[in-house]
Amino acid sequence: xxxxxxxxxxxxxxxxxxxxxxxxxxxxxxxxxxxxxxxxxxxxxxxxxxxxxxxxxxxxxxxxxxxxxxxxxxxxxxxxxxxxxxxxxxxxxxxxxxxxxxxxxxxxxxxxxxxxxxxxxxxxxxxxxxxxxxxxxxxxxxxxxxxxxxxxxxxxxxxxxxxxxxxxxxxxxxxxxxxxxxxxxxxxxxxxxxxxxxxxxxxxxxxxxxxxxxxxxxxxxx
Amino acid sequence: xxxxxxxxxxxxxxxxxxxxxxxxxxxxxxxxxxxxxxxxxxxxxxxxxxxxxxxxxxxxxxxxxxxxxxxxxxxxxxxxxxxxxxxxxxxxxxxxxxxxxxxxxxxxxxxxxxxxxxxxxxxxxxxxxxxxxxxxxxxxxxxxxxxxxxxxxxxxxxxxxxxxxxxxxxxxxxxxxxxxxxxxxxxxxxxxxxxxxxxxxxxxxxxxxxxxxxxxxxxxxxxxxxxxxxxxxxxxxxxxxx
Numbered sequence: 001x002x003x004x005x006x007x008x009x010x011x012x013x014x015x016x017x018x019x020x021x022x023x024x025x026x027x028x029x030x031x032x033x034x035x036x037x038x039x040x041x042x043x044x045x046x047x048x049x050x051x052x053x054x055x056x057x058x059x060x061x062x063x064x065x066x067x068x069x070x071x072x073x074x075x076x077x078x079x080x081x082x083x084x085x086x087x088x089x090x091x092x093x094x095x096x097x098x099x100x101x102x103x104x105x106x107x108x109x110x111x112x113x114x115x116x117x118x119x120x121x122x123x124x125x126x127x128x129x130x131x132x133x134x135x136x137x138x139x140x141x142x143x144x145x146x147x148x149x150x151x152x153x154x155x156x157x158x159x160x161x162x163x164x165x166x167x168x169x170x171x172x173x174x175x176x177x178x179x180x181x182x183x184x185x186x187x188x189x190x191x192x193x194x195x196x197x198x199x200x201x202x203x204x205x206x207x208x209x210x211x212x213x214x215x216x217x218x219x220x221x222x
Numbered sequence: 223x224x225x226x227x228x229x230x231x232x233x234x235x236x237x238x239x240x241x242x243x244x245x246x247x248x249x250x251x252x253x254x255x256x257x258x259x260x261x262x263x264x265x266x267x268x269x270x271x272x273x274x275x276x277x278x279x280x281x282x283x284x285x286x287x288x289x290x291x292x293x294x295x296x297x298x299x300x301x302x303x304x305x306x307x308x309x310x311x312x313x314x315x316x317x318x319x320x321x322x323x324x325x326x327x328x329x330x331x332x333x334x335x336x337x338x339x340x341x342x343x344x345x346x347x348x349x350x351x352x353x354x355x356x357x358x359x360x361x362x363x364x365x366x367x368x369x370x371x372x373x374x375x376x377x378x379x380x381x382x383x384x385x386x387x388x389x390x391x392x393x394x395x396x397x398x399x400x401x402x403x404x405x406x407x408x409x410x411x412x413x414x415x416x417x418x419x420x421x422x423x424x425x426x427x428x429x430x431x432x433x434x435x436x437x438x439x440x441x442x443x444x445x446x447x448x449x450x451x452x453x454x455x456x457x458x459x460x461x462x463x464x
Contacts, residue, residue, distance in 0.1 A: 121272055122309035122368075126323035126375060127299035136322060140313045 005185045009192070012179055019175030020196050026171060027158040027200075030093050034100025034157065035150075041101060042108025043134055056105065063102035069163050071095050076167040092164035100157050107153060111146035112138055144215045151208040155201050162197070172196055223248045223379065223410050224269065229278035231264065238264050239275070240434040249408045253421040256431035257457060262414045265431070266381045269412070270301040283378055299327055302372025306384040308364045310356040310371070316343060317352040320371045328375065335374075342370045346400045362393030366400055373404075380404065382413040416461055422446065430454045 045056045063071070072095045079086065086094070115138050123133040165174035176193040180186050224246040231239040238261045246252050254262045267273040268280060271287050271294060280287040285297050311319050320342060321335040330338070343352050346366040356364050365385055372380055382401065386394045398420050405411055405424040415421070421428050421442055428445040430438045430453075438451045446462075449455050 116309075118305060118307050118309035119311065122303075122305065122311070122371075124272065125270055125298055125301070125303035126371065127295045127297075127327040128323060129295060132326050136326065137311055141311075 002185070002188075005183050005188060008183050009179075009185075009188060012183075015175050015179065016172070016192060016196065019170060019172040019193075020200075022170050023158070023161055023172040023197070024200060026089070026092050026096065026164060026169060027154075027161045030096030030100055030161075031154055031157055033093065033097040034104055037097060037101035038104025039108050041105035042112065043139075045105060045109040046112040047130075060102045060105055063099055064106075068095070068099050068160055069166065071099060072163055072167060088164070088168040091167060092161070092169045095164065096157060096161060099160065100153065103153050103156075104150065107146055107149045108142070111142035111144075114145045115141045148208050148212040148215060151204055151211060155204045155208065158201050158204070159197065223250070223283060224412075225279070225281040226269075227279040227281075229268065229275050229280055231261075231268065231273065231275045231277075238434050239268070242278070242434075242436060244429070244436065244439075246410065246412060249410055250426045251405045251409075251411045251413065251424050253425040253428045254412060254414045254431060255416055255418075255421070255428065255457070256437075259433075260431040261434040262431045263383050266303075266383055266412050266414055269379075269381060270298050270303055272303075295327060299323075299375050300378045302369075302375060302377040302380040304365070304368050304372055304380065304382045304385050306388050308356070308361070308368045308388070310364055310368055312356050315353050315355055316348065316359070316367045316370075319356070319367055320374045323371070324374050338374055339370075342374050343367070345373070345403075346370045347396070360393060361389045362396045365389065365393075365397045369397070369400055369404075379410045379412070382411065382415065384414050384416075386415065386417055418446070418462065430457065432457070 041056050041059070044052050045060075047053065072092070075095045075098075076086065076088070076091045112134075119137055119141065120133055123137040128136070161171060162173040165171050165177065168174070172193055176190050180189045183189060224244070226242055226244040229239055229242040230237070240261075242265060254265065256262050264273055268275050269282060269287065275288055282297065283300055285292055287297060310316075311322070314322065317336060317339050321330075321332070321339040324330045324335040324338060325332055328335075340349065340352055343349055346369055348363060348366055348370070351359060351363060351367075354363075356367070359367065369380075369385075385401070386397050389397065394417070398417060401411070401413065401420065402424055413420070413425075425442050427439055428442055429436060430445070430449075430451070432453050438445070438449065438454045440449070445454075446458065449458055
C-alpha cells in the first residue's frame, strides 16, 4: 500500500515543484519589497520628525500585534467590501510585504540606534546633510547589527508564506493539502512538504549564523 | 570672527550656560578651561550648533548661528570640530575619513580631494597611514586623522573639545604638536583643554569657566601668575600642583 502511495507521490511530484516555485516566488518578491519598505520606515523611525515617528510606531505595533492570518484575511476578504478586488497572488505579496516591513523596520531602527552618537555628530560637524549622514556614515555601520537578524527575518518570511495558501495561492502548503486528499498518507505528503521548506530555509539559517559570528568578531580592519 | 552675546542655555532645569558673552578675533587662539560640568564643552558645541541655545546671539563669520533660516551646511563647512573620542568613521580608511566631506559637501572631484587628503595627512605627520583603518591606528594617530578631517574642509575656525583627554600620556604631545603648528599658521582656534603647557605656548587668552559662567579671561602670563578670582586660583592650584 505504502509503495503504491510513493509511486503516486512521484507521479504528482511536478506539482510539488510548482508549489515550491510559488513559495519561493512569493517569499522572494515580498522579501525585496519588504526590505525596501522596511529600510525606509526604519530610517524614518529614527529621524527627528515626531509625527512621522509616531505614525510608523503605530503601524509597526498594529502589524506586530495582530496574527498574520488575520492580516491576510483582511486584505483578501475585507478589502473587496470597499471595492478593492485582488487576485490571491498580489494579495499575498501585499500581506507579506506589510508584515515583513514592520519587522524589518524595527531591525533597521535598532541597528541605527546602535551606532554611537559621536558618529552622527562627526558627520554633522563636517556639514554632511541628513541623507548623506545616513548613507555614508550611519547605515554602513548599522548594517553590522542589522544583517544577522535581517536574514533571520527572511527565514520567518519564507515559513510564514505557508499561510497565504488559505486564500488560494498554489504554494507548497496548498499543494500538500490538495495531494493529501488523493493520497491519504499525511505523514508522507507533509513530510515531503516540510523537507522542501527546510531546503529553502536551511541555507538562510546557516547564513544568519555565519553573519552573526563574523559580525561579532570582526574588527574594522583588514 | 566669533561674537557671542548674552547666551543662555538650559538642559531641562539645568542652567548650563549663564549669560555668556565673548569675542574671538580672526587668528586668535582661545583656550577654555574649567572643572568638568562647567559648560565649556557645551559652549563650543553651540558654536557649530551641535547644541541649541535658548537665549542670546551667536555670530560666526557674519552668520547668525541660531537663526532658523541659516544654511547649516555652509556654517558647519567653515568650522572644523575635533572630538575627545575622535569619532573617526571605523568603516573607512584614514583617507576615506578625510575626503568624505570634501567630496560630498564641497563637491570636490575624488582625485582632487584625495590629493588634498594626502597633503593634509602629510601635514599631521601621517603621510604613510592614508590606507589604514582607524582600528589599526593608535589613539594619537586617530586624533591626528580627526584633525586632518577637519582641516580638509579648509575651515576658517577649528574647535577642539578636550582633544587629548582620551589619550595615553605618551601620545598627547604628537597631537599637541599638530595643534601648535596650526596655531602658528594663524588658524582661529577655540580649544577646550587642561593642557596648560599648550595654553601657555600658543593661547592668546585663557578663559576660565565654572558653573556655566565665564569667571575670568586673561592672557596666559597673567592667568597663571596673577589669577584674580578665587575660583581660578583654586582650580589652578589643583591642576598645577604636580
